[in-house]
Amino acid sequence: MPKIILENIRKTYQKTIVAVDNVSLRIEDREYVSILGTSGSGKTTLLRIIAGFETPETGKVFFDGQDVSFLPPEKRNIGFVFQDFALFPHLSVWENVVYSPKIKGLSREQVNDVGRRTLKIVGLFSRKESFPHELSGGMKQRVGLARALASGSKILLMDEPLGSLDARIKRSLKLELRNWVKELGLTAIHVGHSQLEAMEVSDRIFIMNNGRIIQSGPPEKLYKSPNSIFVADFISESNFLVGTVVASKDQYLTVRISEGNKLQSTNKNFELKQKVVVSFSSEEVKLHDKPVERSCFKGILTKKIFLQGRFYFTMQLEGKQQVIAGLVPSSHNAARKIGETLYMTVNPSRVLLFSYPKHGLKQELQVF
Amino acid sequence: MLPFLLKHSIFKLDSFFTKLLLLGFLLLFILFPSSFVLIFLLKHSSEIVSFLSLPSRLYLITGALVFSLKIAALVAFVDLVFGLPFAWLLTRSQFPGSRLLENISSLPLALPTSALGFSAAIFWSFTNIPLSAFWFLVLVHLSFTFPFAVGILGTALKRETGSLEQAATILGAPKLTVIRTVILPQIKPELITAMFFCFARSLSETGATIVALTVFGVTKATAPVLVAQLGNGESAQITPDEKMLLAAIISGILIFISISLFSLLHTIMKNKSFPLLPKMAHLETKLNSSFFIRLKNIILFSFFIFVILIPPFFILNRVLGVRTFDFSSLAVNLFNSLFIALCVTIVNLLMGVPMAYFLVHSGSKRLCNLMNFLVDIPLIIPTVALGFSLGLYWKNYGFIVPDMLLIVMAHLAFTYPYVVRTLRDAFIGLSNEFIDASRGFGAPPIMVLRSIILPLLAPAFVTAAVLVATRSLSETGATMAVTKNAVTAPVYIVNLVNNQQLEQAGIASALLIILTFAMFTLLRRSAFVKR
Numbered sequence: 001m002p003k004i005i006l007e008n009i010r011k012t013y014q015k016t017i018v019a020v021d022n023v024s025l026r027i028e029d030r031e032y033v034s035i036l037g038t039s040g041s042g043k044t045t046l047l048r049i050i051a052g053f054e055t056p057e058t059g060k061v062f063f064d065g066q067d068v069s070f071l072p073p074e075k076r077n078i079g080f081v082f083q084d085f086a087l088f089p090h091l092s093v094w095e096n097v098v099y100s101p102k103i104k105g106l107s108r109e110q111v112n113d114v115g116r117r118t119l120k121i122v123g124l125f126s127r128k129e130s131f132p133h134e135l136s137g138g139m140k141q142r143v144g145l146a147r148a149l150a151s152g153s154k155i156l157l158m159d160e161p162l163g164s165l166d167a168r169i170k171r172s173l174k175l176e177l178r179n180w181v182k183e184l185g186l187t188a189i190h191v192g193h194s195q196l197e198a199m200e201v202s203d204r205i206f207i208m209n210n211g212r213i214i215q216s217g218p219p220e221k222l223y224k225s226p227n228s229i230f231v232a233d234f235i236s237e238s239n240f241l242v243g244t245v246v247a248s249k250d251q252y253l254t255v256r257i258s259e260g261n262k263l264q265s266t267n268k269n270f271e272l273k274q275k276v277v278v279s280f281s282s283e284e285v286k287l288h289d290k291p292v293e294r295s296c297f298k299g300i301l302t303k304k305i306f307l308q309g310r311f312y313f314t315m316q317l318e319g320k321q322q323v324i325a326g327l328v329p330s331s332h333n334a335a336r337k338i339g340e341t342l343y344m345t346v347n348p349s350r351v352l353l354f355s356y357p358k359h360g361l362k363q364e365l366q367v368f
Numbered sequence: 369m370l371p372f373l374l375k376h377s378i379f380k381l382d383s384f385f386t387k388l389l390l391l392g393f394l395l396l397f398i399l400f401p402s403s404f405v406l407i408f409l410l411k412h413s414s415e416i417v418s419f420l421s422l423p424s425r426l427y428l429i430t431g432a433l434v435f436s437l438k439i440a441a442l443v444a445f446v447d448l449v450f451g452l453p454f455a456w457l458l459t460r461s462q463f464p465g466s467r468l469l470e471n472i473s474s475l476p477l478a479l480p481t482s483a484l485g486f487s488a489a490i491f492w493s494f495t496n497i498p499l500s501a502f503w504f505l506v507l508v509h510l511s512f513t514f515p516f517a518v519g520i521l522g523t524a525l526k527r528e529t530g531s532l533e534q535a536a537t538i539l540g541a542p543k544l545t546v547i548r549t550v551i552l553p554q555i556k557p558e559l560i561t562a563m564f565f566c567f568a569r570s571l572s573e574t575g576a577t578i579v580a581l582t583v584f585g586v587t588k589a590t591a592p593v594l595v596a597q598l599g600n601g602e603s604a605q606i607t608p609d610e611k612m613l614l615a616a617i618i619s620g621i622l623i624f625i626s627i628s629l630f631s632l633l634h635t636i637m638k639n640k641s642f643p644l645l646p647k648m649a650h651l652e653t654k655l656n657s658s659f660f661i662r663l664k665n666i667i668l669f670s671f672f673i674f675v676i677l678i679p680p681f682f683i684l685n686r687v688l689g690v691r692t693f694d695f696s697s698l699a700v701n702l703f704n705s706l707f708i709a710l711c712v713t714i715v716n717l718l719m720g721v722p723m724a725y726f727l728v729h730s731g732s733k734r735l736c737n738l739m740n741f742l743v744d745i746p747l748i749i750p751t752v753a754l755g756f757s758l759g760l761y762w763k764n765y766g767f768i769v770p771d772m773l774l775i776v777m778a779h780l781a782f783t784y785p786y787v788v789r790t791l792r793d794a795f796i797g798l799s800n801e802f803i804d805a806s807r808g809f810g811a812p813p814i815m816v817l818r819s820i821i822l823p824l825l826a827p828a829f830v831t832a833a834v835l836v837a838t839r840s841l842s843e844t845g846a847t848m849a850v851t852k853n854a855v856t857a858p859v860y861i862v863n864l865v866n867n868q869q870l871e872q873a874g875i876a877s878a879l880l881i882i883l884t885f886a887m888f889t890l891l892r893r894s895a896f897v898k899r
Contacts, residue, residue: 051534053534053537072537073534073538074538074539074543075540077540080534080538080539082535084531086531086535088532088535088536090554099536099541099549100541103539147535
């Protein structure tokens, strides 16, 4: 049974700034979805529309088939986790958590039961007497989550819930978040801008840009088959090269990047002589000391850094284009020297092709 | 960074001499004069006992005090009941003209209370509503205390970010429950401050009260009126020395009440708990209906229009037909008022800047808290008591101080906290990062001061100057209490009313209202432009 449906939602500010532009989506019961986008893409506005903090100009919001578009937030029965925690500073951890059950008039036993259960889930029952200012950032967000869970809602909305936390806490809390959501059978919407975070916790991801959802699907699908340069750039550390289709043979298209440098792709939706953008993840690049057959291109090693367990080599191709190769650390790679000429190959099935954008590649990749 | 910058440049604020100078100014010019009446009472305790042995005198004092306290308590209560929803409306609702409404609501702050009181008194007399002296004064006092409540609560509500409100709403709380359980606890200090200031302002109001009582035609006096008029009205049958004792006793009691109440409220503020009372949520859900919201808005706007907005400006409508007016007398008094306001503003800014800086950057937290408390004392002392006390102080030590200087010193005392508080907040808000950045780019200290610190603090300077100047211009009670020969514009209006020259008083009030309104608007605009 579908849980949350949005139909043709549109929202503008000051009549000219389109925050959400005709968005429709469907989120299934007990699904954990993430809405990703850059700043100003409209993702938070969309979440606030679902919560009822904003009213859409057009379109409808349905929860379990019921139209809630004009229902105020307090009547939507939603759990909401804020980026800045929004814990009531004058109330203790316990009072924060049982705020909703108390307001809703639950009996004392029920209130105590809900409070105890939710605080135990987030592992903070022992801190129930503490006040928010006595807690660390991670603890505060756990309380924020416990408070949302205690509201009894089966819908959990999270606005960048890990945005204010440091990297270590973020790492542990994101997985716990998913576990709690799954164990409690909630439908969760997680808004953020970290693709890594979203890919780890989500069943599906919606990518937003300029107020529109430009692609959605399971993390793996988005990673392997982004439908645009924007999504490819957003979802992974990709290389983008400009080239021309020069041959079509068997199941491959050959794209010429520069003199003597060619790449092959299994994507055959382009015509000969068409100008295209070639994209592939830095992790898909393989290095060779000598030229190998088929798609092979050479470059000069100009920069070498070690980051999060991988070597990242910047290779200068002929002309101004460059490729970044993310490599597994090995003594062979460690010994490579700046200025060395190397040959690269990429599995053709991992090479994506896009039409060359109207306003140029640079403009397409620009982030504001 | 800032301490370093100022320490090694044109200011030597960290020196022992500066600290001594600041403390000396605070004690000699602000605190001792403000509370000297208490020492006077101790010295004359035996005379006081014999003075109070006559029941009629005791009755005179208690009657005036109870009358004043009842008015002040009701005024503070009504200010809070209407001020909170009004401030909420101004800060949370988006409607055409909300900014204009916010500006209009703060207008009475700038008006001289004697002119405002005269206008309000004429308005309420015009309505022909049968009012007792008590209700009449409550309505008059509401005109100038309400903007205080709205201003303080509005600032607090603006400070509160929406996320707590949204968090409570999404957890299922109706709007009134959100306000009761989340917003009110956050703004509790401001609620108490607003209530106290409205109470203190009403308790100490003199000019508007004298004028209103005269227009209303009653001889019943409030406590500040007894102090300011020293021998007129009900206290006319006693000797000059006894009149002095009477004024001293009332001033002492007013100071005692204000300080006790202030301390009590401070204690209450420390208690952070706030009951949730879940059963009230049901009632609040019902009150959240569109019918009740509409009803609330109608009552709120009616109150604002008929009690706050029209009365202070009603006089403008009544003076159009008047042909003769003694402009020269008003001009002399007005010039004096402006001169006093200018002197007070300059001296207060000169002495307030180092004190504000000291309160922010002093290393000792305990000393800082003590100094903060001491600086705030003149704020809580009724101005009429403060003026009387100050007059006693200077005369007691045999100084022959010209009347104008006495008035300036009285006004200095009660306006000093406005400057220190405003600049203290500005210093707190001045991020050291800007100064570090400027120095990092190679600016010498004097350039940092000129190009970074002063421009950033300019709005606070303007705000402080506006507050002090308008407060000085509008003061009547302290001026009348410090000297009998005061010649300022508000006192001129009181004298005209006392002499039954109501038409002349009307024109003088109207002109004063127009002038201060124009000044206030200009200064606010210049502050806004500079910002």
